[in-house]
Amino acid sequence: MRWLLAAALGLGLASVVAAQAPRQIQIYATVLDGADRPVKALDTDDVHVIEDGVDATVTKVERLDWAVKLQILLDNGLGLGAGNIQPLKIGVDGLIGALALPEYLQVTVVTTAPQPRFLTRGATGRAAMDKGLELLGPDTRVGQFVESLFEATERIAHDETDYFPVIVAVATTSGDRRMKESDVERILMRLAARPTTVHVVLFTGGPQGVSQAGLVQGASEAGTNQFRVGTAVAKYSGGTYESINSAARLESLLPEIGERVAESVERYRQQFRITVTRPASATGAVGTVKVRVPPPLATTGLSFDGPVR
Numbered sequence: 001m002r003w004l005l006a007a008a009l010g011l012g013l014a015s016v017v018a019a020q021a022p023r024q025i026q027i028y029a030t031v032l033d034g035a036d037r038p039v040k041a042l043d044t045d046d047v048h049v050i051e052d053g054v055d056a057t058v059t060k061v062e063r064l065d066w067a068v069k070l071q072i073l074l075d076n077g078l079g080l081g082a083g084n085i086q087p088l089k090i091g092v093d094g095l096i097g098a099l100a101l102p103e104y105l106q107v108t109v110v111t112t113a114p115q116p117r118f119l120t121r122g123a124t125g126r127a128a129m130d131k132g133l134e135l136l137g138p139d140t141r142v143g144q145f146v147e148s149l150f151e152a153t154e155r156i157a158h159d160e161t162d163y164f165p166v167i168v169a170v171a172t173t174s175g176d177r178r179m180k181e182s183d184v185e186r187i188l189m190r191l192a193a194r195p196t197t198v199h200v201v202l203f204t205g206g207p208q209g210v211s212q213a214g215l216v217q218g219a220s221e222a223g224t225n226q227f228r229v230g231t232a233v234a235k236y237s238g239g240t241y242e243s244i245n246s247a248a249r250l251e252s253l254l255p256e257i258g259e260r261v262a263e264s265v266e267r268y269r270q271q272f273r274i275t276v277t278r279p280a281s282a283t284g285a286v287g288t289v290k291v292r293v294p295p296p297l298a299t300t301g302l303s304f305d306g307p308v309r
Helices: 082-099 126-134 145-158 181-193 212-217 221-237 247-268
Strands: 013-017 024-032 048-051 057-065 067-074 105-111 117-123 163-172 197-203 241-244 270-277 288-292 298-303
Touching: 024 247, 024 288, 048 057, 067 082, 067 145, 082 105, 082 126, 082 163, 082 247, 105 126, 105 145, 117 126, 145 163, 145 181, 145 221, 163 221, 163 247, 181 221, 197 221, 197 247, 221 241, 241 247, 247 270, 288 298
Parallel strands: 067 105, 067 163, 163 197, 197 241
Antiparallel strands: 013 288, 024 270, 024 298, 048 288, 057 270, 105 117
16 A cells, blocks of 8 residues: 655655554655755765654665656557557657656557557667557557556556556547446556556547537547546546647647656656664554655655655
8 A cells, every 4th residue: 555745845854654564664755955856865864754753763774766667558549540640659759759768767558449459568778669669550449548547557556566657648539438437446546556647648639529628518428438537547646637639739748748757757766765663662553754854955755665756
């Protein structure tokens, strides 16, 4: 289970609340300097940890460089239209270019029509990405956004390695007419269990194109499903949601999202694991834990189980 930041940051002070933990606990934190840049080094003497007002003992501070695993879900079906594949390709190429494919980044690309299909799995270089994008072509059937998102979060849930997960999804207003509410609930539960940022782009200009107001009013059952789930996962995960009616916008929007992902990844993947022995008076469930670092340093992204958004 994930435990989220429980108090606003200020003067290098943050707090996090856990349900239960053993005598020794580990806290993950991003530490920023006065210019809002990740700090490269931190000593045990720099960190002061308090549980429920009582000093704890910091025994170890380790710097971690988390790997990043990005999943890109692309609706290449009827809702996009064969004539719009090229803008999609250009946009994805720009997204990858914005990320610059550092060695710690693994990229998986999945098309969603007529069902989830891999173009790349954990690609780590430009050559592998280019080879996968060459396979991106149109399909005459509808894309399955919710099913693809379900499988993407399932892959994250089953991967027990330490990494920072991100999902970028391009959906359309065609597909997922028979969406299961239980699947949506499981998607949200997985996003809660493993900190994951989801960015969603909904293309509304296809054969069943509807206005944003039409989606809200239920003019298209499939479109409304994509809209409802897309907005929900983006908001819940701290990501972004964009609705567009021109496929040409993909050429500039996806690189913009790539820049956001690159910025957030660089900010949060460089974390410190702080090992703490709880106060002698602390028994049972862990209470409110506060972490202080000397100004102008500040802590952010605190959790007990790895990177948060």
